[in-house]
Amino acid sequence: MADIPVNAPFQTLPETDFEVRSLDAMCVNESQVQLPWYHNFKYAAVGVIFGIAFVKTEIISWFRIQEMFRLQSFHMYGVIGTGVAIGLLSVWLIKKFKVKTINGESIQFHSKQFSRGQIIGGLMFGFGWAMTGACPGPLFAQVGMGVFTVLIVIASALAGTWVYGAVRARLPH
Amino acid sequence: MLEQLSHPWPWWAGGIIIGLTVPALLILGNRHFGISGNLRHICAALFPANIPFFKYDWRKESWNFFFAGGVMLGAAIAATLLADPEPVKVAPELAAELRTYGITDFSHQLPPEIFSWENVFTLRGLVLLIGGGFLIGFGTRYAGGCTSGHSIMGLSTLQWPSLVATICFMAGGFIMANFLLPFIMRL
Numbered sequence: 001m002a003d004i005p006v007n008a009p010f011q012t013l014p015e016t017d018f019e020v021r022s023l024d025a026m027c028v029n030e031s032q033v034q035l036p037w038y039h040n041f042k043y044a045a046v047g048v049i050f051g052i053a054f055v056k057t058e059i060i061s062w063f064r065i066q067e068m069f070r071l072q073s074f075h076m077y078g079v080i081g082t083g084v085a086i087g088l089l090s091v092w093l094i095k096k097f098k099v100k101t102i103n104g105e106s107i108q109f110h111s112k113q114f115s116r117g118q119i120i121g122g123l124m125f126g127f128g129w130a131m132t133g134a135c136p137g138p139l140f141a142q143v144g145m146g147v148f149t150v151l152i153v154i155a156s157a158l159a160g161t162w163v164y165g166a167v168r169a170r171l172p173h
Numbered sequence: 174m175l176e177q178l179s180h181p182w183p184w185w186a187g188g189i190i191i192g193l194t195v196p197a198l199l200i201l202g203n204r205h206f207g208i209s210g211n212l213r214h215i216c217a218a219l220f221p222a223n224i225p226f227f228k229y230d231w232r233k234e235s236w237n238f239f240f241a242g243g244v245m246l247g248a249a250i251a252a253t254l255l256a257d258p259e260p261v262k263v264a265p266e267l268a269a270e271l272r273t274y275g276i277t278d279f280s281h282q283l284p285p286e287i288f289s290w291e292n293v294f295t296l297r298g299l300v301l302l303i304g305g306g307f308l309i310g311f312g313t314r315y316a317g318g319c320t321s322g323h324s325i326m327g328l329s330t331l332q333w334p335s336l337v338a339t340i341c342f343m344a345g346g347f348i349m350a351n352f353l354l355p356f357i358m359r360l
Contacts, residue, residue, distance in 0.1 A: 035202075040239040043204065046197050047243020049190060054244065055251035056178065057187025061282040063263045066271075069343075069350035072264040075184050080324060082188020087329030090196035099200060107199050109330050112317065118338040121315025122323075126345015128308030130354060131301050133283070135320040136209040136313060140241045144248030147283050149293045153306035154212075160310025161212040165226035171315065 035103070054141045062133030069130050115173040128157075179255045181262075195329050204236055207322030209313035211241050274358035297360040316341070 057079055058064050067073035093099070094107055101107060129135050132153050134142060139157065142150040164171075198204040217231040260280045263271075268279065276286045285292065292298050313319040316338045318327065324342065327335020 037235070039202075040236045042201050043198065043236045044239040044243035044246070046194060046201065047240040047245075048247035048250070050194050050240075051244035051247020051249075052251045052255065053182070053187045053190035053247075055248045055282075056182040056255060057184065057190075058181055058261070058282060059187060060248070061261060062284055062287070063261055063267065063279070063282070065346075066350060067264050067267050069346040070264075070267060070270075072267050078184030079188045079191065080320075082185050083191035083325050084328045086189055086192020087195040087325055088331075090192065091199075091329045094196060094199060099196075101200055101203050103202065105203055107203055110205070112323075112327060112332040112334045114334040114337065115317065117315040117317060118323075118334050119341050121312045121317070122338045122341025123312070123345040123348075124308045125312030125316055125319065126342045126347075127349040127353070128305040128310075128312055129320075129342060130346040130349035131305030131357070132309065134309075136212065136309060137244060137319070137321055139309075140208070140211075140244045141248035142283065144245030145252040145282070146249070147288055149288045149290060149302065150283075152293060152302045153309070156303045156306025157212055157310030157313075158215055160307035160312070161314050162216045162220060162222075162224075162227075162310075163307075164311045164314040165213070165216060165224045166222075168226055168315075 050137075051141050051144060054138060055145060060134065060138040060141045060145070065129065065133040117171070117173055120172070175255065179257050180259075181257060191325060192329075195326060198240075202236065204240075205322070206326040207318055208237070208241060208244075209309075209319035209322060210234065211237050212310055213314060214238065276358075295360075297357065300357055300360060312345075 054060050059076070059079055064073065064076055068076035091109070095109075099107060125135075132139075134150070134153070136157070139150055139154050143154065195206050198206050213227070214231040214234045214237060217227040217229060221227040261282055263279050271277075271284070274286075276284045278285050287293075287298060287301055293302060309319075316323065318335070318338065320339075320342065323332075323335040323338040328339065
Protein backbone atom coordinates (compact mmCIF):
# COMPACT_ATOMS: atom_id res chain seq x y z
CA MET A 1 0.00 0.00 0.00
CA ALA A 2 3.07 2.25 0.22
CA ASP A 3 2.79 3.33 -3.41
CA ILE A 4 -0.57 5.00 -2.91
CA PRO A 5 -0.13 8.80 -2.84
CA VAL A 6 -0.99 10.36 0.48
CA ASN A 7 -2.80 13.68 0.84
CA ALA A 8 -1.44 16.51 2.88
CA PRO A 9 -4.77 17.13 4.54
CA PHE A 10 -4.60 20.49 6.26
CA GLN A 11 -1.46 22.25 5.07
CA THR A 12 -3.00 23.39 1.80
CA LEU A 13 -6.15 24.76 3.40
CA PRO A 14 -6.68 28.19 4.94
CA GLU A 15 -6.09 28.25 8.65
CA THR A 16 -9.70 29.01 9.58
CA ASP A 17 -10.75 25.79 7.96
CA PHE A 18 -9.15 23.66 10.62
CA GLU A 19 -11.18 25.40 13.29
CA VAL A 20 -14.32 25.02 11.20
CA ARG A 21 -13.66 21.37 10.53
CA SER A 22 -13.06 20.58 14.17
CA LEU A 23 -16.46 22.05 15.02
CA ASP A 24 -18.32 20.55 12.13
CA ALA A 25 -18.94 16.87 12.42
CA MET A 26 -19.46 16.33 8.71
CA CYS A 27 -16.05 17.26 7.46
CA VAL A 28 -13.52 15.37 9.53
CA ASN A 29 -13.51 12.22 7.46
CA GLU A 30 -10.23 12.51 5.67
CA SER A 31 -9.28 9.38 3.80
CA GLN A 32 -5.55 9.08 3.31
CA VAL A 33 -5.97 6.95 0.21
CA GLN A 34 -6.55 8.78 -3.06
CA LEU A 35 -8.51 6.75 -5.56
CA PRO A 36 -9.84 7.69 -9.01
CA TRP A 37 -13.19 9.49 -8.89
CA TYR A 38 -15.20 6.55 -10.21
CA HIS A 39 -14.53 4.66 -6.98
CA ASN A 40 -17.21 6.93 -5.56
CA PHE A 41 -19.83 4.83 -7.32
CA LYS A 42 -19.55 2.34 -4.44
CA TYR A 43 -21.09 5.02 -2.23
CA ALA A 44 -23.83 5.54 -4.81
CA ALA A 45 -24.59 1.81 -4.58
CA VAL A 46 -24.97 2.08 -0.79
CA GLY A 47 -27.16 5.14 -1.39
CA VAL A 48 -29.46 3.20 -3.76
CA ILE A 49 -30.17 0.52 -1.13
CA PHE A 50 -30.59 3.20 1.51
CA GLY A 51 -32.97 5.18 -0.73
CA ILE A 52 -35.15 2.14 -1.45
CA ALA A 53 -35.36 1.39 2.28
CA PHE A 54 -36.22 5.06 2.97
CA VAL A 55 -39.21 4.94 0.65
CA LYS A 56 -40.46 1.43 1.41
CA THR A 57 -40.25 1.94 5.19
CA GLU A 58 -42.12 5.25 4.69
CA ILE A 59 -39.47 7.27 6.54
CA ILE A 60 -39.95 9.83 3.79
CA SER A 61 -43.68 10.07 4.54
CA TRP A 62 -44.92 13.41 5.88
CA PHE A 63 -47.59 11.45 7.76
CA ARG A 64 -45.12 9.13 9.57
CA ILE A 65 -43.16 12.16 10.83
CA GLN A 66 -46.32 13.87 12.07
CA GLU A 67 -47.33 10.65 13.87
CA MET A 68 -43.88 10.43 15.47
CA PHE A 69 -44.06 13.95 16.90
CA ARG A 70 -47.59 13.32 18.23
CA LEU A 71 -46.70 9.90 19.73
CA GLN A 72 -49.40 8.34 17.54
CA SER A 73 -47.26 5.57 16.10
CA PHE A 74 -44.29 3.47 17.15
CA HIS A 75 -43.04 3.16 13.58
CA MET A 76 -40.34 5.89 13.44
CA TYR A 77 -39.11 5.06 16.95
CA GLY A 78 -38.70 1.46 15.82
CA VAL A 79 -36.78 2.53 12.70
CA ILE A 80 -34.42 4.92 14.49
CA GLY A 81 -34.02 2.59 17.51
CA THR A 82 -33.14 -0.40 15.32
CA GLY A 83 -30.80 1.77 13.22
CA VAL A 84 -28.91 2.97 16.31
CA ALA A 85 -28.77 -0.57 17.76
CA ILE A 86 -27.31 -2.01 14.53
CA GLY A 87 -24.96 0.97 14.20
CA LEU A 88 -23.73 0.56 17.80
CA LEU A 89 -23.15 -3.16 17.34
CA SER A 90 -21.33 -2.60 14.02
CA VAL A 91 -19.05 0.09 15.43
CA TRP A 92 -18.31 -2.09 18.47
CA LEU A 93 -17.41 -5.02 16.21
CA ILE A 94 -15.24 -2.80 13.96
CA LYS A 95 -13.33 -1.54 17.01
CA LYS A 96 -13.07 -4.95 18.69
CA PHE A 97 -11.75 -6.78 15.62
CA LYS A 98 -9.84 -3.73 14.28
CA VAL A 99 -11.63 -4.12 10.94
CA LYS A 100 -9.90 -2.27 8.11
CA THR A 101 -11.37 -0.60 5.04
CA ILE A 102 -11.36 -2.46 1.73
CA ASN A 103 -8.23 -0.43 0.90
CA GLY A 104 -6.45 -1.66 4.01
CA GLU A 105 -6.69 1.57 5.99
CA SER A 106 -7.54 1.45 9.66
CA ILE A 107 -11.01 2.84 10.37
CA GLN A 108 -10.94 6.07 12.31
CA PHE A 109 -13.48 7.60 14.63
CA HIS A 110 -13.65 11.22 15.70
CA SER A 111 -15.19 12.60 18.82
CA LYS A 112 -17.68 15.41 18.39
CA GLN A 113 -17.25 18.53 20.47
CA PHE A 114 -20.13 20.00 22.37
CA SER A 115 -21.34 23.40 21.27
CA ARG A 116 -24.44 25.41 22.10
CA GLY A 117 -25.29 25.01 18.43
CA GLN A 118 -26.39 21.46 19.15
CA ILE A 119 -29.13 22.91 21.37
CA ILE A 120 -30.14 26.04 19.42
CA GLY A 121 -29.52 24.60 15.96
CA GLY A 122 -31.02 21.29 17.07
CA LEU A 123 -34.28 22.97 18.06
CA MET A 124 -34.34 24.92 14.78
CA PHE A 125 -33.83 21.74 12.77
CA GLY A 126 -36.58 20.03 14.83
CA PHE A 127 -38.99 22.82 13.86
CA GLY A 128 -38.09 22.42 10.19
CA TRP A 129 -38.32 18.62 10.43
CA ALA A 130 -41.92 18.80 11.70
CA MET A 131 -42.89 21.51 9.19
CA THR A 132 -41.62 19.76 6.07
CA GLY A 133 -41.96 16.20 7.38
CA ALA A 134 -38.42 15.51 6.22
CA CYS A 135 -34.84 15.57 7.41
CA PRO A 136 -32.07 16.10 4.83
CA GLY A 137 -31.82 12.46 3.66
CA PRO A 138 -35.53 12.12 2.88
CA LEU A 139 -35.46 15.46 1.02
CA PHE A 140 -33.21 13.88 -1.62
CA ALA A 141 -35.37 10.73 -1.64
CA GLN A 142 -38.60 12.72 -2.10
CA VAL A 143 -37.17 14.44 -5.18
CA GLY A 144 -36.15 11.01 -6.47
CA MET A 145 -39.74 9.84 -5.96
CA GLY A 146 -40.84 12.60 -8.29
CA VAL A 147 -42.20 15.14 -5.78
CA PHE A 148 -40.40 18.04 -7.42
CA THR A 149 -41.86 20.76 -5.20
CA VAL A 150 -39.40 19.44 -2.58
CA LEU A 151 -36.69 21.13 -4.69
CA ILE A 152 -38.04 24.36 -3.17
CA VAL A 153 -37.34 22.94 0.30
CA ILE A 154 -33.81 21.95 -0.76
CA ALA A 155 -33.17 25.39 -2.28
CA SER A 156 -34.36 27.00 0.94
CA ALA A 157 -32.22 24.61 3.01
CA LEU A 158 -29.21 25.64 0.89
CA ALA A 159 -30.08 29.28 1.63
CA GLY A 160 -30.28 28.45 5.36
CA THR A 161 -26.90 26.70 5.24
CA TRP A 162 -25.37 29.63 3.38
CA VAL A 163 -26.78 32.21 5.82
CA TYR A 164 -25.47 30.13 8.73
CA GLY A 165 -22.03 30.16 7.12
CA ALA A 166 -22.22 33.92 6.64
CA VAL A 167 -23.26 34.74 10.23
CA ARG A 168 -21.67 31.90 12.18
CA ALA A 169 -18.86 34.05 13.63
CA ARG A 170 -21.52 36.14 15.39
CA LEU A 171 -23.51 33.20 16.80
CA PRO A 172 -22.96 31.61 20.21
CA HIS A 173 -21.16 28.26 19.94
CA MET B 174 -40.56 -11.33 -4.70
CA LEU B 175 -41.19 -7.91 -6.27
CA GLU B 176 -44.82 -8.22 -5.24
CA GLN B 177 -43.79 -8.76 -1.62
CA LEU B 178 -41.21 -5.96 -1.63
CA SER B 179 -43.75 -3.48 -2.98
CA HIS B 180 -45.81 -3.56 0.23
CA PRO B 181 -44.63 -1.12 2.92
CA TRP B 182 -41.70 -2.63 4.81
CA PRO B 183 -41.84 -3.16 8.59
CA TRP B 184 -39.91 -0.71 10.79
CA TRP B 185 -37.21 -3.22 11.67
CA ALA B 186 -36.30 -3.78 8.01
CA GLY B 187 -35.68 -0.06 7.48
CA GLY B 188 -33.85 0.17 10.79
CA ILE B 189 -31.51 -2.68 9.91
CA ILE B 190 -30.63 -1.19 6.51
CA ILE B 191 -30.08 2.29 7.96
CA GLY B 192 -27.95 0.80 10.75
CA LEU B 193 -25.86 -1.21 8.25
CA THR B 194 -25.15 1.97 6.28
CA VAL B 195 -22.81 2.97 9.13
CA PRO B 196 -20.35 0.03 8.77
CA ALA B 197 -20.82 -0.06 4.98
CA LEU B 198 -19.53 3.50 4.55
CA LEU B 199 -16.76 2.99 7.11
CA ILE B 200 -15.52 -0.23 5.50
CA LEU B 201 -15.80 1.08 1.93
CA GLY B 202 -13.54 4.05 2.66
CA ASN B 203 -13.56 5.49 6.19
CA ARG B 204 -16.63 7.61 5.44
CA HIS B 205 -18.79 8.82 8.27
CA PHE B 206 -22.50 8.61 7.61
CA GLY B 207 -24.07 12.06 7.34
CA ILE B 208 -26.22 13.68 4.69
CA SER B 209 -26.78 17.33 5.65
CA GLY B 210 -23.08 18.02 4.98
CA ASN B 211 -24.04 17.85 1.30
CA LEU B 212 -25.87 21.16 1.69
CA ARG B 213 -22.63 22.73 2.91
CA HIS B 214 -20.60 21.10 0.14
CA ILE B 215 -23.03 22.44 -2.49
CA CYS B 216 -22.67 25.94 -1.02
CA ALA B 217 -18.88 25.53 -1.01
CA ALA B 218 -18.89 24.36 -4.62
CA LEU B 219 -21.33 26.91 -6.05
CA PHE B 220 -21.51 30.02 -3.84
CA PRO B 221 -18.48 30.17 -1.53
CA ALA B 222 -18.57 34.02 -1.60
CA ASN B 223 -15.27 34.18 0.30
CA ILE B 224 -17.00 32.96 3.49
CA PRO B 225 -14.46 31.02 5.60
CA PHE B 226 -17.05 28.31 6.39
CA PHE B 227 -17.23 27.46 2.69
CA LYS B 228 -13.53 27.75 1.88
CA TYR B 229 -12.38 24.17 1.96
CA ASP B 230 -11.72 21.50 -0.62
CA TRP B 231 -15.27 20.23 -1.16
CA ARG B 232 -13.97 17.79 -3.79
CA LYS B 233 -12.64 15.64 -0.95
CA GLU B 234 -16.24 15.24 0.19
CA SER B 235 -17.60 14.44 -3.26
CA TRP B 236 -18.27 10.83 -2.19
CA ASN B 237 -21.28 12.28 -0.35
CA PHE B 238 -22.75 13.67 -3.59
CA PHE B 239 -22.58 10.15 -5.02
CA PHE B 240 -24.27 8.82 -1.89
CA ALA B 241 -27.08 11.41 -2.13
CA GLY B 242 -27.41 10.70 -5.85
CA GLY B 243 -27.76 7.02 -5.01
CA VAL B 244 -30.49 7.85 -2.48
CA MET B 245 -32.40 9.73 -5.21
CA LEU B 246 -32.00 6.84 -7.64
CA GLY B 247 -33.05 4.29 -5.01
CA ALA B 248 -36.12 6.36 -4.18
CA ALA B 249 -36.99 6.54 -7.89
CA ILE B 250 -36.71 2.73 -8.13
CA ALA B 251 -38.88 2.28 -5.03
CA ALA B 252 -41.49 4.71 -6.36
CA THR B 253 -41.73 3.00 -9.76
CA LEU B 254 -40.72 -0.69 -9.78
CA LEU B 255 -41.74 -1.23 -6.15
CA ALA B 256 -44.71 1.17 -6.09
CA ASP B 257 -47.49 0.27 -3.69
CA PRO B 258 -50.95 1.09 -5.10
CA GLU B 259 -52.60 1.13 -1.66
CA PRO B 260 -53.22 4.47 0.09
CA VAL B 261 -50.92 5.36 2.99
CA LYS B 262 -52.13 4.13 6.36
CA VAL B 263 -52.49 7.10 8.68
CA ALA B 264 -53.18 6.93 12.43
CA PRO B 265 -56.91 7.75 12.91
CA GLU B 266 -56.21 10.55 15.44
CA LEU B 267 -53.80 12.19 12.98
CA ALA B 268 -56.22 11.79 10.06
CA ALA B 269 -58.98 13.44 12.13
CA GLU B 270 -56.72 16.37 13.04
CA LEU B 271 -55.47 16.79 9.45
CA ARG B 272 -59.04 16.86 8.10
CA THR B 273 -59.67 20.01 10.16
CA TYR B 274 -56.82 21.63 8.17
CA GLY B 275 -58.33 20.51 4.86
CA ILE B 276 -55.87 17.63 4.36
CA THR B 277 -57.98 14.70 3.19
CA ASP B 278 -55.93 13.01 0.46
CA PHE B 279 -54.01 10.10 2.00
CA SER B 280 -53.18 8.39 -1.30
CA HIS B 281 -49.55 9.60 -1.38
CA GLN B 282 -46.69 9.68 1.11
CA LEU B 283 -46.73 13.47 0.91
CA PRO B 284 -50.11 15.23 1.06
CA PRO B 285 -50.88 17.02 -2.23
CA GLU B 286 -52.69 19.72 -0.21
CA ILE B 287 -49.20 20.90 0.77
CA PHE B 288 -46.84 19.55 -1.90
CA SER B 289 -48.67 19.89 -5.22
CA TRP B 290 -47.61 22.82 -7.44
CA GLU B 291 -51.04 24.46 -7.07
CA ASN B 292 -50.80 24.46 -3.28
CA VAL B 293 -47.12 25.30 -2.88
CA PHE B 294 -47.66 28.94 -3.81
CA THR B 295 -50.17 29.63 -1.06
CA LEU B 296 -49.22 31.31 2.21
CA ARG B 297 -49.37 27.98 4.04
CA GLY B 298 -47.34 26.18 1.38
CA LEU B 299 -44.63 28.83 1.30
CA VAL B 300 -44.32 29.03 5.10
CA LEU B 301 -44.06 25.24 5.39
CA LEU B 302 -41.69 24.62 2.48
CA ILE B 303 -39.52 27.73 2.45
CA GLY B 304 -39.63 28.38 6.21
CA GLY B 305 -39.15 24.72 7.04
CA GLY B 306 -36.38 24.29 4.49
CA PHE B 307 -34.48 27.32 5.81
CA LEU B 308 -34.71 26.01 9.39
CA ILE B 309 -33.43 22.59 8.24
CA GLY B 310 -30.43 24.13 6.44
CA PHE B 311 -29.54 26.64 9.16
CA GLY B 312 -30.32 24.30 12.07
CA THR B 313 -28.44 21.23 10.85
CA ARG B 314 -25.27 23.20 10.18
CA TYR B 315 -25.53 25.07 13.49
CA ALA B 316 -26.02 21.71 15.25
CA GLY B 317 -23.21 20.15 13.19
CA GLY B 318 -25.33 17.36 11.72
CA CYS B 319 -28.78 15.97 11.17
CA THR B 320 -30.61 12.77 11.99
CA SER B 321 -28.04 10.70 10.11
CA GLY B 322 -24.87 12.42 11.35
CA HIS B 323 -25.95 12.85 14.97
CA SER B 324 -28.84 10.49 15.69
CA ILE B 325 -27.49 7.45 13.81
CA MET B 326 -23.72 7.94 13.38
CA GLY B 327 -23.14 10.02 16.52
CA LEU B 328 -25.18 7.77 18.81
CA SER B 329 -23.59 4.65 17.25
CA THR B 330 -20.17 5.99 18.28
CA LEU B 331 -21.43 7.02 21.75
CA GLN B 332 -20.92 10.77 21.28
CA TRP B 333 -22.78 12.57 24.05
CA PRO B 334 -23.04 15.86 22.07
CA SER B 335 -24.99 13.84 19.49
CA LEU B 336 -27.39 12.72 22.21
CA VAL B 337 -27.91 16.39 23.17
CA ALA B 338 -28.53 17.22 19.51
CA THR B 339 -30.96 14.30 19.05
CA ILE B 340 -32.95 15.30 22.14
CA CYS B 341 -33.17 18.86 20.79
CA PHE B 342 -34.24 17.64 17.31
CA MET B 343 -37.08 15.70 18.93
CA ALA B 344 -37.98 18.55 21.32
CA GLY B 345 -38.14 21.00 18.40
CA GLY B 346 -40.32 18.59 16.43
CA PHE B 347 -42.70 18.06 19.36
CA ILE B 348 -43.04 21.82 19.97
CA MET B 349 -43.64 22.52 16.28
CA ALA B 350 -46.07 19.65 15.61
CA ASN B 351 -48.18 20.12 18.74
CA PHE B 352 -48.11 23.85 19.48
CA LEU B 353 -47.11 25.83 16.38
CA LEU B 354 -48.18 23.72 13.40
CA PRO B 355 -51.92 23.97 14.28
CA PHE B 356 -51.65 27.73 13.64
CA ILE B 357 -49.53 27.42 10.51
CA MET B 358 -51.85 24.75 9.06
CA ARG B 359 -54.80 27.13 9.34
CA LEU B 360 -53.06 29.87 7.30
